[in-house]
Amino acid sequence: MQVLGGAASDVARDAEVNGKPPRISPLREDEMSDEAMDYCKRLRAVLGVPESGLIPAVTATMLRHPDLNDAQTNMGIMLQGRGLIPQRERELAVLRGAWVTGAPFEWSEHVVIARRVGITEEEIERVIEGSAAPGWSAHDAAILTAVDELLSRFMISDETWDTLAQSWDEKQLMEFPVFVGVYAATAMQQNSLRCTTEGGKPGLTSR
Template sequence: MSGNRIISGPETFDIDAREAQVVGNPRIGPLTAEEFTDEARQLVAETFAQVEAIDKSDIPDIFGILFKHPGLYRAQMQLGNELGRNGCIPPRERELAILRVAWLSRAPFEWGQHLVYGKNLGLSVEDVERITHGSDADGWAEHDRAIIRAVEELMGDYAIADATWDILAKSWTEAQLMELPGLVGHYLMTALIYNTLRIDLLEGNSGLRRR
């Protein structure tokens, strides 16, 4: 039945149990310094392009793991950069969508990292709490509620419903409407990879408890 998997209210779960399941003791170990190929070194340069001196000993293990599939990493990075730097969805609204993806995916790494980005872009403590309670929560502006609802529909029914589309179309361009499913798909893919590989949280990232 269409829509029967859509979660529009609170997605409650045991945070400690979830993080024990998907964080720590990565299933694939990182490359050692001796194992870095020319392609991996190029990925280091591309990833840390703003850093003048790159010391491989300072590279977080996450990159040493992801560089074991350089083609996948490069494609993921390129799409992420396109959506983040050149995307047409306003940054605050983009982070609203990403955070709902992260919460529904129960993805500690993605939630913790993007919560910082979202708050820097203007998401309030109340916004963050509402994200965990979904599109049914009180207090959403109509457009923001539709963004959250669209994420829920994409993850639960693999399509945006007409009513949600019509609200978004009041203020978004066709390009923005096209971009949203791609954005959700990209960050769902990232959550699936990080959760499955059990990627460790970076320093300062407190995972799903972060607010």
């Protein structure tokens, strides 16, 4: 199975996706409707930033399509806030997906989140090598393999499904392809819009 990934070309991919200006500019505050302002107010409350605080550019961009932004926010809250797959396992999947899709924004954000939930620097390096790298448990390796299978063959193989099913219940198994897909869709969106990484993070070379 052929799997992508920026291992040989992460610097070039960063230059291509993150090094050029965004294709669609973030909505400025003076362009915002009352609804958009209200959304920002709620987001600031959730993020714990002051009322004058900056809204992330990626969010301000999506506010140009409020219905879509709302539905994507709700999906994100469902998967991250009420999702049934444990956080560490989720983050292993997001990291592998961001790496394979060559997604500087997603990768750089989730390197930070992954570390917060206990994924080590050594594991982050190992995610880049993938499921065949020595040291993964059978379950963790199956998570990474499933991401590779979905992104290259658009389905999870029987063998990988069976390994995951030894640890996960039916609802977790149902959630997993949706989870991987939503983060792949986010990568497609952020790569195509050329969303610039937050706070000057380097992108795929972030660790």
